[in-house]
Amino acid sequence: MKYLQTNLLEIDTEAELKQLMKDHENLVVVLGRMGPMCIPVYDILEEIEDDYPHVKFAVMGFDNPDGGIIRNHPACRGFMGIPFTMYYKNGEVVKATTSIQNYQQITDILKEKF
Amino acid sequence: MEKIYDIAIIGGGPAGLSAAIYSSRAKLKTVILNEGSFGGQVVMTNEVANYPGVDLTKGYSLANTMKKQAKDFGTKLVGNIKIKNYDIQSRIKTFELEDGRVFKAKAVIYAVGGRPRSINAIGEDEFKGAGVSYCATCDGDFFTGKEVIVVGGGNSALEEAVSLTNFASKVTIVHQFDHFQAFPAVVDETKANPKINFIMESKIVELKGEESLKTAIIENLKTREKIEMNIDGVFIFIGYMPNTEQLESVFELNENKEIIVDSEMKTNIEGVFAAGDAIAKKFRQITTAVADGTVAALSAAEYLRNKKDEFEKEELLNINYN
Numbered sequence: 340m341k342y343l344q345t346n347l348l349e350i351d352t353e354a355e356l357k358q359l360m361k362d363h364e365n366l367v368v369v370l371g372r373m374g375p376m377c378i379p380v381y382d383i384l385e386e387i388e389d390d391y392p393h394v395k396f397a398v399m400g401f402d403n404p405d406g407g408i409i410r411n412h413p414a415c416r417g418f419m420g421i422p423f424t425m426y427y428k429n430g431e432v433v434k435a436t437t438s439i440q441n442y443q444q445i446t447d448i449l450k451e452k453f
Numbered sequence: 454m455e456k457i458y459d460i461a462i463i464g465g466g467p468a469g470l471s472a473a474i475y476s477s478r479a480k481l482k483t484v485i486l487n488e489g490s491f492g493g494q495v496v497m498t499n500e501v502a503n504y505p506g507v508d509l510t511k512g513y514s515l516a517n518t519m520k521k522q523a524k525d526f527g528t529k530l531v532g533n534i535k536i537k538n539y540d541i542q543s544r545i546k547t548f549e550l551e552d553g554r555v556f557k558a559k560a561v562i563y564a565v566g567g568r569p570r571s572i573n574a575i576g577e578d579e580f581k582g583a584g585v586s587y588c589a590t591c592d593g594d595f596f597t598g599k600e601v602i603v604v605g606g607g608n609s610a611l612e613e614a615v616s617l618t619n620f621a622s623k624v625t626i627v628h629q630f631d632h633f634q635a636f637p638a639v640v641d642e643t644k645a646n647p648k649i650n651f652i653m654e655s656k657i658v659e660l661k662g663e664e665s666l667k668t669a670i671i672e673n674l675k676t677r678e679k680i681e682m683n684i685d686g687v688f689i690f691i692g693y694m695p696n697t698e699q700l701e702s703v704f705e706l707n708e709n710k711e712i713i714v715d716s717e718m719k720t721n722i723e724g725v726f727a728a729g730d731a732i733a734k735k736f737r738q739i740t741t742a743v744a745d746g747t748v749a750a751l752s753a754a755e756y757l758r759n760k761k762d763e764f765e766k767e768e769l770l771n772i773n774y775n
Contacts, residue, residue: 344513344514372591373511373513374588374590374591375496375498375512375513375588375590375591376587376588376591376592377591378490378492378496378513379489379490379496382490382491382532382533383490383533386532386533387533416664417583417664417665418582418583419582419583419584419586419592419595419596419665419686420581420582420583420585420586420591420592420595421591421592436582437582437583438581438582438586438592439582441489442533
């Protein structure tokens with residue numbers, strides 16, 4: 340079931356997320372809803388997707404039960420604002436952010452971590 | 454050969470997108486330069502129920518439709534950029550972006566909108582997403598069974614406070630005045646809610662915690678007395694401020710830093726128009742922004758028609774408009 344309306348790949352299940360981690364050395368997954376704090380993050384990822392061919396970008400619905408794999412991740416402890424944005428390298432979380440992020444913040448993390 | 458647009462629109466909210474729809478449909482070469490996400494504050498709105506001709510819809514959905522219309526009519530959309538330098542005093546206006554791209558246009562419409570005001574308390578940025586929120590619809594469920602503060606006294610603040618009582622065990626409204634600016638019916642509903650308490654004539658001066666927010670220091674603005682309150686979340690709804698900080702030296706602004714325009718959306722600079730929430734006006738709605746954008750586009754088109762001979766005399770005919 341799709342929860343989001345973006346032009347990014349939407350992950351439906353925990354298994355799909357694990358497969359993406361296996362398939363892509365660098366992976367960014369945004370766990371969010373179609374709300375004012377999340378949409379700007381999706382927009383930025385859509386805009387920069389072509390500029391970062393070595394990074395896979397995806398989204399997952401915050402209300403998707405399988406999203407628990409991100410919601411309950413230790414890196415998200417204390418997070419109280421959506422979206423949760425996860426940066427994975429070789430399947431490991433190297434950075435996680437909470438709430439809205441701007442273009443500069445996202446691209447700075449991409450440059451630093453990937 | 455240099456590319457010059459007929460109209461450059463700075464800002465991609467409802468005012469900018471409406472202006473783009475009108476100008477590009479009139480076959481004027483149009484570009485929108487937008488620093489944030491297209492849609493502006495509309496995407497901050499969960500549901501839009503009062504946009505004429507449109508049934509109850511999501512804010513992002515309305516914004517996406519406007520964006521698509523502008524694009525389909527031929528507007529070039531340039532998003533997530535930063536304008537580094539600009540010259541809008543010359544006849545041909547120039548915008549230099551941080552990424553090195555340069556855009557030129559014969560006329561400009563500033564539709565730069567506004568952004569939520571911050572309370573400028575110590576710790577506000579630090580706890581964003583860890584207790585500080587600007588969207589009850591987004592983050593309310595993180596505070597189920599917890600105690601939160603709502604800052605503000607307008608309709609948004611009070612309505613969001615009532616909405617937060619669906620999650621929080623207790624909501625305290627902190628407001629700087631001794632009365633609310635919200636409509637009486639909203640005030641009555643808020644006061645009747647047993648979960649809501651009020652701290653008037655006060656402001657938050659500091660937010661403290663570790664991983665997440667734990668404490669707010671609240672100062673009484675009359676007595677200067679400070680109290681410390683244990684709290685899990687702070688929701689801030691104290692209105693919007695125009696995005697005009699970079700424009701003070703060129704535009705005539707009012708005391709609220711809003712751009713002064715005439716009834717045709719003309720600014721004090723020839724060939725430069727303004728529209729939407731950044732202009733000096735009383736009411737700010739999606740519909741008023743759309744109307745402003747429409748008027749600005751039509752006025753800019755008229756300006757270009759009237760100045761056609763002058764542009765031609767300046768040997769601009771050889772410019773590639775594509």
